[in-house]
Amino acid sequence: MxxxxxxxxxxxxxxxxxxxxxxxxxxxxxxxxxxxxxxxxYPEEAAYAVRSGHILGNHSYNHPAFSQLSLDEAKDQIERxxxxxxxxxxxxxxxxxxxxxRFPFLDDGGDGKREALQALLRDAGIxxxxxxxxxxxxxxxxxxxxxxxxxxxFDTWDWKLQGGKELLPxxxxxxxxxxxxxxxxxxxxxxxxxxVMMHATVPMEAFRALLDKLRTKPLAFVPPVHxxxxxxxxxxxxxxxxxxxxCDYLDRESADDWLRRVxxxxxxxxxxxxxxxxxxxxxxxxxxxxxxxxxxxxxxxNLDTAGPYARRGIGSRLLRxxxxxxxxxxxxxxxxxxxxxxxxxxxxxxxxxxxxxIVAKDAECRELERVKIxxxxxxxxxxxREALRRKTGAAEVNIIFxxxxx
Numbered sequence: 365m366x367x368x369x370x371x372x373x374x375x376x377x378x379x380x381x382x383x384x385x386x387x388x389x390x391x392x393x394x395x396x397x398x399x400x401x402x403x404x405x406y407p408e409e410a411a412y413a414v415r416s417g418h419i420l421g422n423h424s425y426n427h428p429a430f431s432q433l434s435l436d437e438a439k440d441q442i443e444r445x446x447x448x449x450x451x452x453x454x455x456x457x458x459x460x461x462x463x464x465x466r467f468p469f470l471d472d473g474g475d476g477k478r479e480a481l482q483a484l485l486r487d488a489g490i491x492x493x494x495x496x497x498x499x500x501x502x503x504x505x506x507x508x509x510x511x512x513x514x515x516x517x518f519d520t521w522d523w524k525l526q527g528g529k530e531l532l533p534x535x536x537x538x539x540x541x542x543x544x545x546x547x548x549x550x551x552x553x554x555x556x557x558x559x560v561m562m563h564a565t566v567p568m569e570a571f572r573a574l575l576d577k578l579r580t581k582p583l584a585f586v587p588p589v590h591x592x593x594x595x596x597x598x599x600x601x602x603x604x605x606x607x608x609x610x611c612d613y614l615d616r617e618s619a620d621d622w623l624r625r626v627x628x629x630x631x632x633x634x635x636x637x638x639x640x641x642x643x644x645x646x647x648x649x650x651x652x653x654x655x656x657x658x659x660x661x662x663x664x665x666n667l668d669t670a671g672p673y674a675r676r677g678i679g680s681r682l683l684r685x686x687x688x689x690x691x692x693x694x695x696x697x698x699x700x701x702x703x704x705x706x707x708x709x710x711x712x713x714x715x716x717x718x719x720x721x722i723v724a725k726d727a728e729c730r731e732l733e734r735v736k737i738x739x740x741x742x743x744x745x746x747x748x749r750e751a752l753r754r755k756t757g758a759a760e761v762n763i764i765f766x767x768x769x770x
Contacts, residue, residue: 368558368583369495370394371516373423373466375564376402380409383564383571384416390575393417393587395493395514396564397466400425400445407452414456419588420449421464421514422490429471435480438473442488461591462681465490466514485512486716489684494589494677497557502545510714516561518550520574525566532570536577553582589676593643595685598626598633606635609642613664625649631689632658636678642666643673646682648690651699657766658690660700683715691769702763709763717765719745724758732756 370387375396377383387394396413398420403410410420424430424441433441442465453460465485467473473481493514500517508515521538524531541548549555562574578585598606600623607622617625625647626633633647644665651657663682666673690698700717702709719742724732733756737745745763753761 365582365584366553366555366557367497368560368578368585369588370560370562370578370585371397371421371466371514372562372564373397373468374399374402374427375420375423376406376410376413377564378406378409379568380406380564381412382568384413384418386572386575387418388416390579390585392575392585393419393591395419395421395464395588397421397423397464397514398445398449399423399427400441400448403445403448403452407455410452411456414453414458417587417591419462419464419591420452421466422446422449423466424468427468429469430467430481431471431474431477435477435484438481439484439488442484442490446488461594462493462588462677463488463490463684464493464514465512470515472511472513482512483716486714491684492677492680492714493559494680495557495559496674496676498559499556500544500549502547503556514559516559517556518547518558519561522566522570522574523563525570526563529567529570532573536573539577539581550578550581550583558583589673589678593636593638593673593676593678593681595634595636595681597631597689598635598645598647600626602635605640605642606633606645609664609666610645610647610662613666614645614662631693632686634682634685634689636665636673636682638673644678644682646686648686648698648700650695654697654699656694656696658693658695658698660686660698679711680715687767687769695769697766697768699764699766702765704760704762709765712765715767717767718742719763720766721764722749722752723762723764724752724756725760725762727759729760732758 370392372394375398396418398410414420422442422445425444430438472478490512492512498517503509503517521535539550542551544552544555550558603619607619629649632649635645636643646663648658648660651659663679665679687698700712719737721737722735726732735752749761749763
């Protein structure tokens, strides 16, 4: 068996309650990618899905091809639907666990707009879905493992059934094909995990038939990690669990110092929990150098293979939660060091942070020189770091990243 996640586009619909009940009867919790215009039409149906343990994602306001939109039009499509989704979660009385997005027609803008649209998604707080174990070569070759928008490994082609169910036998037979490098790998187990795409608008009889066929495959449908891993503020009662984790992964400090940290900076120490198990932490404090700035001091995700939390988007979710907490407390920006680590730098860049300073330190961590990076030179940060390393002979040269909070 391999893991699978079910994603369903073009929700909500008038009969969404029935479709949700069909899934729950099969033990499946889905991500429903919703159109804003349909959220306005069927708000209670959408709230029912949330209360029933499903996730709602953003699928634009009215399903345009994003490659044909201006960036301002694209931004409006994303943000307008985000506001509606926030309203649905408030209506359902359920905290929104994650902000996910899928492009209509899987049209990510193409080479001309792809990066600009990814930046728009980051700015809107959209998060990486964090599906672990998707290992298809074509998936990585096309960059899906790094993009913020949600793709799919298997398209059921059920959109062909919206006018009727005549093609259903053909689509059911297609599920039996074995072409893993051409998007038809359901039958390969062991093999890559799967992100399956369906649509909420197909005839109900076909919807049931497709679900039943999927259940015959070597797939274990699991809830998205965002339903099982919860992020919350840490308090002193978390000392027995969070303090040892921090000491193992980040800063080693005494229990008394840890308690002082938590009490001195309310809301700036967050942890992700999977039930009673800790999945990650993120914490910081007010800057001593710049008023209105919070310093992100540490962030780590549990790498214990008994609870596979790595590469599931938990780090980015913790970072987003930290940003929201900082903004709520009146901070205008966040600063964070790179630890002279390319992987750490890539993580912050992916999450919308830009280089603002370079700091050279000696082997005893004493500061040798600090250089500000003007915004127009941010793209040359790596080049300037290496120049500073040569000039100072530093043991470590950190890039300081910053992000302005809305």
